[in-house]
Amino acid sequence: MICSHIVAVSKNGVIGIDNRLPWKMPRDVAYFNRITKGHCVIMGRKNYEANKKALPDRTNIVISGNMNYHLEDSIVVHSIDEALNRARQSGEKEAFIVGGGEIYKQTRKIVDRIYITVIDTVVKGDTLYPLPDFSKWRILSEIPMQKDENHPFNYTYYILLKP
Template sequence: MIAAAAENNALGKDGDLVWHLPDDFKRFKKLTTGHHIIMGRKTFESFPKPLPNRTHIVITRNRDYTKEGCIVVHNLEDALKIAEEDTQPFIIGGGEIYKLALNASEKIELTRVHDTFEADAFFPEIDLSKWELMNEEFHEIDERHSVSFTYLTYVKKTAS
């Protein structure tokens, strides 16, 4: 999984992000390029066009949905099956898809945006009894970023 979520787990509002973090966009591009990206229909439709150098898998309940530049499936299991040859496929949203995929995920690359926002899509709570924080990197406010944020990498704990 890869996501950017505010302190209140806000992801976005009206099909768009509620912040602009250029360094986070660069990191997203670096991590996801060359991989399968799995998303819901609304997330896919929020892009002006398919993202280059990635295989887009779109999950939708609409059996008649087709879009050039993506593979359409109707459940998470089919999306994961298509991406199984990829060593690092990414779940990229939105809120419903993150919630569905949390148990199936092994790693979460989360950008924690240090503010709260009004939103209509939210990232699920991370249960720290099941996930271990492996890395964190803080980014201060600067001329290109109006809010501070921290890159957090979580890995699912193994049952012992």
């Protein structure tokens, strides 16, 4: 099973503030949905609660240390390994780790791919995803996007593969 991160990050490595995204970039949300649809998505409890419900048309696997935490619409597990095993057992070919910061940090060393949207801005935030060293990854694709009336910043979609 391939294990991937998918993340949107500012130039200074910010991904969140007050348990929400620091920007509104609807085309990036649509891209996220297109890439992850039909797959297992693995997330931290805080990320789940920020969304308030499971992401549709995906198997949602939520990680919490709380043994009494239950969700109607998602599988709850209690470790990263358990999350990955549940995805593997379901026959998944590519599982997506969709954040937030704590979960990305703990899985940084094991991912095979990173779908990273770099947003051309510097913002304040409380949750970080340090930008990867691009020289240590193979850049499969790089698609620059222009700002417009609905997207306040330029941004670039990259897909990075472990060499």
